[in-house]
Amino acid sequence: LAKTTQPISMDSYEGQEVNITCSHNNIATNDYITWYQQFPSQGPRFIIQGYKTKVTNEVASLFIPADRKSSTLSLPRVSLSDTAVYYCLVGDSRAGYKLIFGSGTRLLVRP
């Protein structure tokens, strides 16, 4: 399974755009890139998933360059409630996909 590397922590301020980059040099052809968010004392929650180029939903955007060896999660105009740990995962998105969590990025949003 592809290994991911993310910054351990990031700080931001309310209203700013936050970009968290993840590297996954050994990503395989069938692998998708998925981001999860985890608040303290809760299970992780799915944010977004993509295979290439750009994916956008109501909470985030995911940018994936052509070589797919990295990806960037973009959170527009963060608020205090976005303070959480963000995990980047890669793997085969077919049924039975096992999530292998890396260390994640602890995002702290300050007022």
Next chain:
Amino acid sequence: SAVISQKPSRDICQRGTSLTIQCQVDSQVTMMFWYRQQPGQSLTLIATANQGSEATYESGFVIDKFPISRPNLTFSTLTVSNMSPEDSSIYLCSVEEMGGTGTSLYNEQFFGPGTRLTVL
């Protein structure tokens, strides 16, 4: 989206005893997963549980220590056997569902709230 409940939400146990954690889903699902998350750490997959077959364990986890049952498509249990303080952790179950619409489909996992276990 699947709604998952776990029992107990937390427990404090003595060394050498066993605890069974229950995971209940509000819909029928094929794949269920059990994770462990030690304080301040990331999640580690323990095993994958399919209904009607034996669970598949990840490296470092064995059935004797973490027996799993999957009697139907909405329920699973994880037992932490012969506990030691090193087993103190949060144990989470998750299920897999297909999300999105049309050509934008993706596999999404939904997690339970977790069971916080402290072993003295």
